[in-house]
Amino acid sequence: MDAVEYLDLLLKALLLAGVYAAMAVGMTVIYGVMKIVNLAHAGFLMLGAYFALEMFQRFHIDPILGAVMALPVFFLFGMLVHWILVRWLPKSDTPTLASLLLMFGFLLVLQNVGYLLWGTEDQSILTPLTLSSVQIGEISIAKVKLVVFVAAVVCMIVLQIVLHRSWFGRSMRALIQNPYAAKIVGVDDQRTARLTFGLGTAFAGFAGALLGMLYSFSPDFGRPFLLRSFVIIVLGGLESVSGVALGAIVLAVLETFSTAIPLPWYWHKWSFYYLPPSYQPVVPFALLVLVLVIMPKGLAGLFNRKWKAA
Amino acid sequence: MKRPLGAAGWIKVILPWILLAGLLLLPATHPSDNLIRLLFITAVWTTTSLGWNLLGGMAGQVSFGFAVFFGLGAYTTALLMHAGHSPYFGFVGGAAIAMLASFLIGLPTFRLRGPYFVIATIGVTEAVRVIMNNLDVTGGASGYRITEDKPFSPLEHYYTAIAAVALAFVVSMVIAGSKFGLALRAIKQDEDAAADLGVNPFTSKLWIHAIAAGLTGIAGGIYARRAAFFYPGDVFAFQTGISILLMPVIGGIGTVWGAVLGGVVFGMVEEELVVHFPNLHLLIYGSLLIVIILLEPDGLLGLLRRLFRLFRRKREDSGSPDADQILWGRGGVEGRKF
């Protein structure tokens, strides 16, 4: 592999990181405020993809616009889910198994609803845009990846602004940082939780629509992305939005380069060995376990520890 | 401390024996092949359910990763049989390899608690499945086939599965009534407090994980021998892992009878309902799970008990707490208290 190819890969990894970040951020806000490990995230991603597909097929709405439209729709849907299911969970400052299993049960329901509504075949959203690519010298980049990246990044920036400028964002961040103090100073935790769940779901739906533009999907589509979201939010320290961006880049780069980097291998003598592409799906899963075990506080935790030691 | 057994107490003591006798004598009534097959598969699932319940129910460590042990049991049995060993030796081998794997998985992941452990187990199963899909020794994704020279005997498979369930049941009962079982229940409720009383949570979890894995491995081997063909996308599937988890949770987490009930209900749903309504099982399991988490943490067993009590209002709750705890115990999912 030459330098251009590495550059090509790096570019692809960064574009991938954009959509990864959008995908994981919904999970982070829900975890941060409510300490719920939201397994139904996979279901929301899947619904987002089908939402964009339906919008595109029925009303000929461009999937990018469909993804943006998913934001308010899924926001309301998320609030509804919170109102029907999530608010009955006992409050806790640490994640509970009950919440995890509840969301898992809801994921199964969503998945089955997906099967009933759309069948089990793989679907894909195809517009002229999704098949074409731009050529820059030797590097060719799918146009859809560029568009998706831009959409994801714009949305993340908007989220950052919401988090830092609005009363809702402030109360959310207050709840993340110190739930007790937040409640004492009058943050309505129930209401904030409902809005947060809506926001998390909105982002999941949005990211699902974007993913639907990149990959083909079926009702079981969310699971690998669910695990990737975990890796990202754990890398990012579980509760911070900027951490998510960092985690997304790390995961995307590792995944993309996993088959392109020669690994030194010792068998009688030193030699180099490439990870076969069929093993590539192991990377996020192995990374997940590794990250959880080695640095449960994420990359930031690792840095903090270093600083403390210094 | 001996307490006189009431009528209900006697039922609890006798019930397993009646069930066992019924299952052993059933073939004498010349049931249909399909019923034997159904009971076989239900017994296999119930064995895994009982196994999972030891770790997830008693010790409170919810794992999505039991497909690993099921699959390893299947493959080990198949490879040993291929090498010319008896299938029964294969089952033991499957259990041993599954136990070994449980240590390898448990050593790093048991440092994690609650949901972090859960997520780690999801990662482990997915990774193992991908690796097994690409491993040449086992034929990769093409799967593995067991060829036996003997003619196929449904009853032999049936009795093997019944024996496995009986083993799992006895192991569960013995552990539930032992000091180890007590320690596991303590760990489930408060790991640190248990450690302060001298229980070593880490090694306790490792051991119960191993026992659970061993039982699941045996079940995997028994399943594989009858299926005669299986591949990683089936025995190592995420779906297999969640099936094993759903059974005891639906039946009544933390209780031996709950795990049995869950296994039986699951077997029936998978084998009978799904034949006619292929696209509803996830909905059923999902809604059951939601209902159980929000309304009835003790699962179907808790519901049965509730119905039972509806007719016998006068019955006191803590008449015999020890027996109640073990058999019917209010296990509940951690974090949910009424």
Next chain:
Amino acid sequence: MAALKDVSFDIPENQICGFIGPNGAGKTTLFSLITGAVRPSAGQVHFRGKDVTGMSSAALVKRGVARTHQVVRPFKAMSVLENVQVAVHYGRHAVTRTAVAREHAMEALKLVGLDRKANVLASAISLGEQKRLEVARALATAPELLLLDEICGGLTGSETGAMMELLHRIREGGTTIMYVEHDMKAIMAVCDRITVLNFGQKLAEGKPEEVQNDASVIEAYLGKSTFRDKKRG
């Protein structure tokens, strides 16, 4: 900021040693250091001549060091008897037989006066009873050294009295006690020796009356403490 700095002391056998100090003085941290919940950045803990620094709490229990927690942590879904039974099974004597373990557990429960609640779920008893259960569990591990962390917090006067009575009985049974308490009256009444901590440092050490009369203690601690006690109601 270190919670404890250069604190050094010995615990003589078969005595009740009290530790006092205002909130944040490092009392609970001290216990956590001894029982292995927190690893010290420097220094050592010796028990009966052996280095036990950083040893896990489970291993310490096996050697005869048990502790209670300021915030009680009963196993709520188990009966009171079973709560104690765990301790008997996994304590220093590691009793295996269930019947024997139950007997020992009942003895411990009798000692704290909970024998009549033996078959009640631990979630169903009062806070005072839960505090006693906490002590009974620690006691049932058959410790040689018992670390008690604020076992009187939240108890009524008569309950506190009964608890002090209990401590004397435990010591008569041959167990050494390290006792952290916020309640001055309780600790002055029951302890043989007292160590005063402040901002993670040892301020004074000695018999209760010596400490009571120590000028630095009065200045640094007692004045504030009176104020705090009032505030806590």
Next chain:
Amino acid sequence: MRKSQIFVGGHFRRITALAILLGGITFFPGSMRALAADDTITIGVVLPTTGSESKPGQYQKEGIELAIKQINDAGGIMVKSKGKKLKINEIFYDDGTDSKKSASLTERAMSSDNAVAVLGGYSTALGTAESVMADRYKTPWITTGAGATAIFGKGYQYAFGTLSPVALIGTTTGEFLGSLIDQGKLKKGLKVAIVVENTDHGVDYVQGFTEWSNKHAGYFEIVLNEKFELNATDFSGVLQKVKTSKADIFLSDAHLPDYITMHRQYLQNGLHHQMVSYGARGPEAGARQALGAGTDYIFSGIWWSNKLPYPQAKKFAEDYKAFTGHDVDSWYAAPAYDGMRILAKAIEAAGSLDKTAIRDALKKAQLKDSVLPGQVLKFGANGQSEYPFVITQNKPDNKVDIVFPKDAATGPPVAPTPNK
């Protein structure tokens, strides 16, 4: 317990809700099985009509049901031992693309439904799981959708297949490309990148191609040979390798969902090769609709094409359209259709509903008006049938031509394919 008290408080309501749910799941629809009448022939059909292989499974089901309808319309099958014509009673099970269910449903059809034969098993993975049951229950089983040779190499006596071996796709692909080189359309020493699914299907394909390539030195140089996981969502890793390999020819062997996903990412990555193939996939309407002009010039080695110049093939295509209301899509329906027909022939030849007699008859059976290439369908010694493949190539505007072998060709091959 705060708010939730209101929700959980009502003892009665809770019980009712739970009782309904419990009743719902333990509802045991055992009575739903239709009782087979005595004077019909029960045939089990197990195919995936849900799950990832639902489309091909559906097509195969339609093929089988078309044959059953035609046979029943003609009065049924003459069974000598009964002295009359008996109609076919089909028992269909959907396995949901789950091999565990494929096996157990086949077993169910053979044991409790007493089917005299079972048809089905689309895709190698599901077919392999089912194949085990045939000898176990001494019931003839004909797979109409599993072509991997591994299924038939086990000395099974009751397993048959109407798909020609997958390895032949590889060989035929080699032959086809070789002929293009001989014609001077492509240059000798082509660099070939092969990427196949990690199942027996893929293994057989590679084996077939490399065998041809080894025998004919100098034609090809295989520069990449990689596998991918079935039903993957992301092929960027493997496609990157293809790109790096700088190959001239891109050969893949994939099932339908993977073909669509992979080719889409192929196009997105701006890849182009002189020739592109996805094994037995290519002309499927779904894929062409989805990927548009991107699927033009893909060539595929398939078991059947509606372009075959046989009258019976044309008639089958017409009947199929009349029966299902849609055009026959790629090859899937034909081997299933003929599988049922050859079974009917064997039952008639056996003259009884004895399963072993039917098995013996199947071993000898010949379907002389087969719609499949070669026009005669019969089973080899191992139970698998063997007939030539046709190579089709997608042409612009949703057209498909048979381009190889020459005597069946309906149009010239386009090689190398134009780079837009």
